[in-house]
């Protein structure tokens with residue numbers, strides 16, 4: 001059987017992403033920590049090796065095909081859970097200052113273990129709610145890029161995420177399935193938040209023959225939202241409100 005390292009290297013190569021030996025072993029260690037810790041703490045429903053590579057590691061980093069990462073100095077992942085998509089992006093771009101934010105404290109302990117074992121620096125693990133940190137001057141409008149996967153509907157999520165983004169920076173929402181209605185509903189809120197939807201990119205991951213045995217391929221959409229102007233003082237509203245009463 002092919003070693004885990006060889007599989008990771010070849011699969012990323014197939015997508016045109018060339019990993020150094022260090023990066024390959026970081027992904028392999030991340031996989032071990034994820035599945036070991038998952039036995040005692042609920043981190044992910046996906047544990048089969050090839051599927052983790054596909055749906056967590058590769059899915060997290062495919063954004064690099066759609067966005068120019070050379071100018072990104074700071075990135076925040078809102079509702080990162082077990083580190084997706086922020087941690088795989090950090091592995092690819094160790095020079096980016098990365099903040100991983102989540103409201104569940106036990107996930108932070110896991111992420112700290114990953115940071116220690118992978119020898120990563122310039123990475124902050126922050127425990128708390130997005131709505132609270134979006135009002136904190138140390139975080140508000142401080143990032144070039146904010147990413148988020150599987151956290152909330154786009155209206156709510158825009159209020160969680162866009163407050164972190166500088167004018168000219170982007171919030172990229174990872175979505176799947178049909179997003180037309182979600183996009184339409186989120187439109188007025190995105191405007192109130194001083195932002196604009198710039199583009200939507202849809203692609204099918206897992207389309208290569210090698211991976212057909214894992215899955216038939218699924219659609220991933222990236223919604224690119226740019227901050228056009230400074231954020232109004234009213235936003236984000238108090239914790240809980242953006243989910244209960246999404247902006248309209």
Ligand SMILES: C[S@@+](CC[C@H](N)C(=O)[O-])C[C@H]1O[C@@H](n2cnc3c(N)ncnc32)[C@H](O)[C@@H]1O
Nearest residue numbers: 079080081084102103104128129130149150151
């Ligand atoms: C379904 S998980 C997704 C985790 C990860 N992004 C992924 O795609 O695998 C949603 C995560 O968002 C976090 N979350 C939900 N609402 C949040 C909020 N208002 N502020 C910070 N984190 C939040 C939860 O604690 C949870 O870890």
